Amino acid sequence: MADVEYVPVNASQESAGIELRPLSARSVVLSLLLGTHPPELPVRDLVRAVEPLGVGGSTLRAALSRMVAAGDLRRSDTVYGLSDRLLERQRRQDAAVHPATRPWDGEWEMAVVTATGRGPAERADLRARLTALRLAELREGVWLRPANLRRPWPDDLDRVIRRFTARPERSAPDLAASLWPLGDWADTARALLAHLARAERPADRFTVLAAVVRHLLADPVLPAPLLPADWPGPELRAVYTDHQRELTEEMLGRAGR
Numbered sequence: 001m002a003d004v005e006y007v008p009v010n011a012s013q014e015s016a017g018i019e020l021r022p023l024s025a026r027s028v029v030l031s032l033l034l035g036t037h038p039p040e041l042p043v044r045d046l047v048r049a050v051e052p053l054g055v056g057g058s059t060l061r062a063a064l065s066r067m068v069a070a071g072d073l074r075r076s077d078t079v080y081g082l083s084d085r086l087l088e089r090q091r092r093q094d095a096a097v098h099p100a101t102r103p104w105d106g107e108w109e110m111a112v113v114t115a116t117g118r119g120p121a122e123r124a125d126l127r128a129r130l131t132a133l134r135l136a137e138l139r140e141g142v143w144l145r146p147a148n149l150r151r152p153w154p155d156d157l158d159r160v161i162r163r164f165t166a167r168p169e170r171s172a173p174d175l176a177a178s179l180w181p182l183g184d185w186a187d188t189a190r191a192l193l194a195h196l197a198r199a200e201r202p203a204d205r206f207t208v209l210a211a212v213v214r215h216l217l218a219d220p221v222l223p224a225p226l227l228p229a230d231w232p233g234p235e236l237r238a239v240y241t242d243h244q245r246e247l248t249e250e251m252l253g254r255a256g257r
Helices: 026-036 042-054 057-070 084-097 120-132 156-160 172-179 182-198 202-219 233-255
Strands: 039-042 075-077 080-083 108-113 136-139 140-147 159-165
Touching: 026 039, 026 042, 026 057, 026 075, 026 080, 026 084, 026 202, 039 042, 039 084, 042 057, 042 080, 042 233, 057 075, 057 080, 075 120, 080 084, 084 202, 084 233, 120 136, 156 159, 182 202, 182 233, 202 233
Parallel strands: none
Antiparallel strands: 039 080, 075 080, 108 140, 108 159, 136 140
């Protein structure tokens, strides 16, 4: 198979309005390792596993060298694994697919930004971190969400944020609908489910699964009383888990593991 830099997305996928990014050699390696536990593989297994996705050996080896230099991967002899930074990304991805929740009693988490004098880059980084914690901004500097998630809170954020619990007077379903585009998220989830149902080639399945992970990272994981009817989140997680396991086993089985 000829070496190629990426796997193209077919026309039917492009026309659906969903962002299905072409898979570069780097994204193929990352997607495979992020879905593997522990996230490390010998180079011979990587070469055999990614070949059906259109990534040839020389392209893969060049990508691995660049990724080690960039700090994406660590190398021990002929085994490549995720760096510490990307191990944290794997933890976030695992939490997106299998979020830890607790019964909701109506309370909301509130995070109020108290630090001042921060530059644009610092403000953007803080917004990204609060969004990754599945908080939404009610108004500038005030972030909240239902208190139904079990997840660690980064200690360093306590230097710039004060946290509270509250019970807003506003209708909880109305408040949730104002904070997150729930209808849009559900529509995209259903479109991704349809793509997965008809994706047959490993390259197509891999591309859609990568899009599913990105979409699950944006799921607010709200309590059931705050969700629209027929919320597709649980189905998308279950289908993703089945496809990802099957595809990973197929690829690593082909590699002789």
